[in-house]
Amino acid sequence: MSLKFNAGDLSIHRIIEQETTFFPALELFPTLSPDLLAENRDWMRKSNAIDAGDVLILCFQSYVVRTPHHTILIDSCIGNDKQRPARPKWHQKTDDTYMRGLNAAGLAVEDIDFVMCTHLHVDHVGWNTRLEGGRWVPTFPKARYIFGKAEYDYWTEQNAKAEVPPFADSVLPVVEAKRADMVGHDFAIGDHLRILPTPGHTPGHIAFAMGKAKDDAVFVGDIMHSPIQLQHPELSPRFDVDPVQAAVTRKNFLERYCDTDTLCCTAHFPSPSTGKIRRKGGGFSCEAV
Numbered sequence: 001m002s003l004k005f006n007a008g009d010l011s012i013h014r015i016i017e018q019e020t021t022f023f024p025a026l027e028l029f030p031t032l033s034p035d036l037l038a039e040n041r042d043w044m045r046k047s048n049a050i051d052a053g054d055v056l057i058l059c060f061q062s063y064v065v066r067t068p069h070h071t072i073l074i075d076s077c078i079g080n081d082k083q084r085p086a087r088p089k090w091h092q093k094t095d096d097t098y099m100r101g102l103n104a105a106g107l108a109v110e111d112i113d114f115v116m117c118t119h120l121h122v123d124h125v126g127w128n129t130r131l132e133g134g135r136w137v138p139t140f141p142k143a144r145y146i147f148g149k150a151e152y153d154y155w156t157e158q159n160a161k162a163e164v165p166p167f168a169d170s171v172l173p174v175v176e177a178k179r180a181d182m183v184g185h186d187f188a189i190g191d192h193l194r195i196l197p198t199p200g201h202t203p204g205h206i207a208f209a210m211g212k213a214k215d216d217a218v219f220v221g222d223i224m225h226s227p228i229q230l231q232h233p234e235l236s237p238r239f240d241v242d243p244v245q246a247a248v249t250r251k252n253f254l255e256r257y258c259d260t261d262t263l264c265c266t267a268h269f270p271s272p273s274t275g276k277i278r279r280k281g282g283g284f285s286c287e288a289v
């Protein structure tokens with residue numbers, strides 16, 4: 001399995017924390033009919049996107065991107081020691097898979113210059129912090145953590161109504177440690193990283209386009225979760241805060257990058273998780289490189 005890619009002057013590493021069965025396809029996508037699933041079952045099974053019981057297989061991973069100037073970690077996955085009772089595979093886990101993956105990519109936590117979150121859901125912020133002496137501290141001690149301001153404001157408001165555990169244990173401690181920057185859509189890192197507003201899954205969801213002066217790679221976060229959404233971009237998962245807007249965002253994103261040379265790096269597609277967007281039938285495909 002390929003964990004390392006080059007695109008333009010970027011080198012990209014996947015740091016996989018889990019690749020596992022997640023939700024039955026018909027449950028994750030409320031508008032997916034049994035007939036439509038049946039039409040797509042064969043290729044979905046062949047690409048390891050569903051198991052024999054029609055349960056979706058998702059990857060949970062970070063991408064670490066080295067530009068000539070910086071080392072940037074995109075989405076920090078699930079994390080250890082977090083209280084996630086609704087998700088047994090994530091609850092109070094203590095494995096070293098993620099840290100071993102980081103080390104296998106030749107990286108230590110001190111090497112990360114920026115941690116960027118596409119949005120602030122539980123499986124995208126977990127390793128922002130780790131437990132030390134009973135307190136949550138930033139995992140990446142030298143990094144600036146970049147959060148979209150609209151996304152941060154949305155979760156601040158939600159958390160004021162009722163505590164949102166991943167916000168409380170994986171975002172606020174970074175803010176309190178003064179390592180966080182809340183940024184607008186004009187934020188950039190040199191000429192190597194730009195923000196694409198991609199609302200719908202969450203109100204402040206952003207994607208990251210990277211590459212010197214052109215988009216050599218794009219990191220899509222949760223614009224889409226499973227390859228079936230390439231063939232059927234109208235399918236929005238039950239976790240999308242605004243399913244209608246999410247579907248528009250997804251379609252626009254796929255049209256924008258279709259038949260370009262940009263490497264599309266998804267958060268959750270099964271391995272290899274990355275590829276180039278091509279037109280296929282009435283929809284799209286993501287062709288592995």
Ligand SMILES: [Zn+2]
Pocket residue numbers: 121123124222267268
């Ligand atoms: Zn996610």
